[in-house]
Amino acid sequence: MRLRKASAFTAAVITLSLAATACGGGDDEGDGDNADGITIGIKFDQPGLGLRDGNNEYSGFDVDVATYIAGELGYEPDQITWREAPSPDRENLLRRGDVDMIVATYSINEEREEQVDFAGPYFLAHQDLLVRADYEVPDVEAINDMTLCSVVGSTSAQNVQEDFAPNARLQEFPTYSECLNGLEGGAIDALTTDDSILAGYAAQEEHQDKFKLAELDLSDEYYGVGLPKDSDRLEDVNAAIEQMVEDGSWAQAVEDNFGPAGYEAEDAPEIGARPTD
Template sequence: MRKRMTLLAVIAASALALTGCAGPNPAGDGASDSASKSPFTVATDVSLTGSPTFDAMTKRGTVKVGVKEDQPGLGYLDAATGERSGFDIEIAKWIAASLGFSADKITFEAIPSANRESAIVNGDIDFYVGTYSINDKRKEQVGFAGPYFVTGQGLLVAAGDKKITSEKDLAGTTVCSATGSTPIQNIKANFPDTKTTEFDTYSQCVEALKDGSVNAVTTDAAILIGYAAQDPDNLKVVGKPFTVEKYGVGMPKSDDALRTFTNDMFTKGGDTWTAIYNETLGKSGTKVEQPKVEAY
């Protein structure tokens, strides 16, 4: 168990890579100035029988991808430059390319955690790539390809906080996370002496932590390290990851063809996955293995 947690801690530390590790990507589309350096190419003459999602993409001529844009190193939008970067952004572009769509044919949509299932079910997006943990409850509404990454739940506190050093110190405190997220559900279920506050985005929780409205922010450790690295004078990550979270690509539940296609891409594309990791989260010098796909 200790070896497992150590690995998760290393994964979390890799988020120090922060913004700009991935190739730039304008907010309005998926175009990238670093396309020539991409570890994948756009497929041609793609045929995916039995996928209504792929049929809709083909008819439309574009891909609509749900993402996060406030998570440094994973899914981040630079407001000043309009560029998107991060591991999840590059994974999304890889999937689109495998389906035959170049980066300039991608429309990225920022979807809050609480709205991910409805966005997929309603067809607002074709698929979602944004620190989306696979669990049985979500599988009742949507399908998942992957996992493509594994991390664990952690805690972000004020830099001067000496009382909270791990999840064992949460009794009597107020913890913030995104509405509908796995971490906030875990706190409610397993930490009954802890109060919770929820917002649409983790960045709102971070602001609440800074102004003293809450005592801690919880989500996946990789995300929290990114926030702490942006503002080390005011924020720090404490303890070790205390859950295991498996990130998947969310897509329509009934689209078995698209899920199988994406799982095959992950399974056969180990070198591409590693190249994407090394150019984003892996910029910190850490090395991790691609998780094995859990097809269902």
């Protein structure tokens, strides 16, 4: 895919915005009571998407999207409180009011839409496998003989069990980082989740040349912005996503975060698009 470049001005705005966010944003200890700002749930352990480093600075495509949306809603970067949103806890975080929204590789599906509202989608990924560099997966059927790892509460784990590899040995851990440790050590054959997430891990300096994507495109995963049910922000968030695509900021964020991994992202999906059977 050929991504159009954002203007120099837009790119500069994004850079300054993210720098301010990293320095001024809150951490995951907040309780969601952010009267003068907005609390946004993200992943803390997904390089390229949502990552908190040792200096409590945040980076990744989801962080860029969340920062842009917050800006369109009237919040400066230093008014954002970041809170960790592990996959099994996302619905509860929204239901309890611990966060105002979640931008955390949150795949839209019917079961989740019964509990929360989704703006977007803002990204289309595909489930795949991350394997060791010398490991070959000849076809989808071969996955049934493998030991896989994914995270608790993810659609990836559900897809393995219900769809393409019901006989595979599946291990579920709280974080992808734990799965990656098992993959590197040989305890598992593959980490399965969205290709965007896998590309982020494979691109890390310490992992280069160790792993590769199987490139199987096992499913379509439409990432949405999670909002509390019957949220009055739904239309405004959708408008913010559309504006981010139109002004080139979305394309710039894709290039900045996924370009180093050589990951070919899909074009931005239409607002309202949903997975089909």
